[in-house]
Amino acid sequence: MKRHLLESADLDRADATMVLDTAAQIDQALAGREVKKLPTLRGRTVVNLFYEDSTRTRISFELAAKRLSADVINFSAKGSSVSKGESLKDTALTLEAMGSDAIVVRHGASGAPHRLAHWVRGSVVNAGDGTHEHPTQALLDAYTIRQRLGRLEGVRVALVGDVLHSRVARSNVWLLRTLGAEVTVVAPPTLLPVGIGSWPVEVSYDLDAVLPKADVVMMLRVQAERMNASYFPSAREYSRRYGLDGRRMAALSDDAIVMHPGPMNRGMEIAAEVADSVRSTIVEQVGNGVSVRMAVLYLLLGGNEPA
Template structure:
């Protein structure tokens, strides 16, 4: 495995391997000094064409806990407008002999293009409306820690599916691991076609609510009301927000997830966000863990056992082989 570009169509075994690997790093993160030399001498660059402080920090923290060096490139949209092509940017990084590039781009597919041009590993940290594979992994990991397994879990993903890379990746990762997914949104916020998607669809959150083990709320962006996708945020909240009333009708064991940052008062009531069953902070913590596993998987030798590597000063870098992810 050389790249992590997406989870759509990935086999269950690959996802489970990364989740199991994450358990090893959860143990590292629980230590007083959460740092191991597994990727010492490796350089990980974050290349963000779109601002996302949280995701960038999470990746950088993960890399640092594995003792990798980190570089941070901010590519302002203005420099792209000055004429630098995506390929120019990629080759500039290549010339700096970087081992892995973590890329966030507003355009769907950009990490796939980079992977064609670059020799180093490419990790997709979110491309357009398309994929956000490490978010899907951390969501799966969070649910696996909480419920033990995703098999048979009934998950409702609520909100702006159409423009959501989180939803696209989550649908395929959740279902690959055995969960049943229902998308809950008005037609305007659904993709134009769901042909081939392993999901059910509902426009009625109240009907789905009581039978859901997981309610996954997506961020509702204010611009959507200007595009006539919803009449108003008020109406959106009334139909699709997890209000206090709705939270009371959740099943006892149900949990609430959100990729952050939350719009308190829009998709989630402030009081609901602070309930124990809302696992948002677990998701953030698990994000670092899962990203450590991904970096380790891509950059460490495929034969190395993480349990040996953890804490082993003598463990050295081995070029990873394998085919594209």
């Protein structure tokens, strides 16, 4: 595995499978324990460098690092020297000089983690950059699918919603492809990227046509701030055409599952009855997020064997 995890494309099939297998081993190792902690990264420092607020992702990485016994520093760029005009490069060099072994970075600009990775000797993990990628989300989604369906090869995934602005969509498309799944993106034309023709996916504008053939329906979050931006006529119209409600869920095959990266807009892209149904993996995804991030930190920082 490479030193950094910047995008799904950093992972070939063997790497990606090793992350999922390591996460599974960690889950198994901790399941049998009173003290749900591994000593692997004791004395190592993981910095959460967040230029955008994301409490959920920050906490998931923080817990992952702490359960590996690392020290964690939370660095929110708001109100920091960044706001005094310090460059990303100087911030990176500062954190490395302080002894950080890994920097987990969330940034509003696509590509920021890649630039960071040029400047530091430690590992960089992309925790979401602009509209580009969010690779640990894709890994936890793949882990969840494998856990529920027993395989990834040949699994048919419908990815539904604002693909244009979604780093979750990008990361999932590439990783799922690497792992042998087949992806259909379903979205209004205004919410598809221009280059969609070159992605390894099918494209559909008709959710109802796709659902019966899907093993996995992955709903994307609607960003409220897009709502007024003329990407689609109205929230109600969006929900009517691309929301997953109980009626649509009934069209799914027996074993099909419903995923969402959270946080959800209940009643918008996903109905409460769907979110809370047995098909929903939403809560499992959150738990798997911690396991997968433990696996990533473990593999990148080259810890010892999990005890």
